[in-house]
Amino acid sequence: MKFELNQMLNPLSKPPVTQEQLREYAEASGDNNPIHLDDNFAHEAGFPSVIAHGMLSMAFLGDCINFNFPPELFDLKSFNCRFKKVTFPGDVITCTGKIRTVGPDGSLIVTLWSENQSGEHTLEGEARVVPRS
Amino acid sequence: MLIDLNADLTPIKFTADTLTQQRLKQFDSAVRAHYSNVAAPTYSTTFRKGEFEFLDRLRVNLRNLLHTEQDYEYFSTFQMGDVPEVETKLTSTKERRGMVFVSLSTEVKVKNQLRVRCVSSFVLRETGKVG
Numbered sequence: 001m002k003f004e005l006n007q008m009l010n011p012l013s014k015p016p017v018t019q020e021q022l023r024e025y026a027e028a029s030g031d032n033n034p035i036h037l038d039d040n041f042a043h044e045a046g047f048p049s050v051i052a053h054g055m056l057s058m059a060f061l062g063d064c065i066n067f068n069f070p071p072e073l074f075d076l077k078s079f080n081c082r083f084k085k086v087t088f089p090g091d092v093i094t095c096t097g098k099i100r101t102v103g104p105d106g107s108l109i110v111t112l113w114s115e116n117q118s119g120e121h122t123l124e125g126e127a128r129v130v131p132r133s
Numbered sequence: 134m135l136i137d138l139n140a141d142l143t144p145i146k147f148t149a150d151t152l153t154q155q156r157l158k159q160f161d162s163a164v165r166a167h168y169s170n171v172a173a174p175t176y177s178t179t180f181r182k183g184e185f186e187f188l189d190r191l192r193v194n195l196r197n198l199l200h201t202e203q204d205y206e207y208f209s210t211f212q213m214g215d216v217p218e219v220e221t222k223l224t225s226t227k228e229r230r231g232m233v234f235v236s237l238s239t240e241v242k243v244k245n246q247l248r249v250r251c252v253s254s255f256v257l258r259e260t261g262k263v264g
Binding site: 012014015021024025027028029030031033034035041044045054055056058059060062063065066067070071075076077078079080081082083127 | 159160162163164165166167168170171173174175178179181182185195196197198199200201202203204205206207210
């Protein structure tokens with residue numbers, strides 16, 4: 001697989017986030033903060049409803065990395081993100097990115113972001129991947 | 134007071150459950166993952182028990198808590214049957230303009246070999262209202 005500078009990644013769209021999914025993610029991850037599970041608690045924190053775990057949104061972006069750089073072909077060396085905007089149940093998140101640098105050994109630094117159905121960035125981040133030899 | 138500055142800051146160590154295909158599948162299913170078969174890039178979030186304990190020690194009101202940044206640095210890949218040893222440390226707290234910034238670092242090792250280092254950054258603000 002050959003990548004070029006500024007090449008866009010294949011976007012990955014996720015199904016709409018659901019409250020059931022937030023319960024599943026809480027159980028799988030161990031993050032049971034009630035702000036993700038209890039509407040009353042979320043209201044007290046200033047939100048109209050429960051909000052998705054930030055780490056669920058980051059997991060979507062991680063899935064996009066694997067989608068574009070399959071682990072059997074690439075090693076992921078680092079991955080970071082900033083949480084820019086809250087995701088609510090019903091939101092449809094699309095993840096994508098762009099090749100920012102290409103190293104002589106084929107290693108890549110990739111700018112990543114996810115956006116909601118209104119085109120607002122919910123996460124922005126970066127990853128470094130290296131082709132397996 | 135957004136955090137208890139007199140809290141016990143001793144690093145938290147624990148042994149996580151053995152990595153199994155079932156655990157990976159449960160995580161991937163919740164994420165509606167397109168790609169599966171290996172530990173997802175953010176699978177280490179399942180080792181955040183020490184972070185939650187630290188936030189509890191610091192007497193953080195979860196209504197005031199926002200997760201602002203997350204970093205992962207990967208050193209080796211998880212394998213089925215791994216028994217992860219996890220250590221979480223408080224790396225910084227800063228107060229600025231009525232908000233408190235907290236950073237926690239977690240290292241996950243297997244048989245003393247570092248698999249991943251995770252840094253979670255949070256901000257605490259008084260009202261819990263988010264813009």
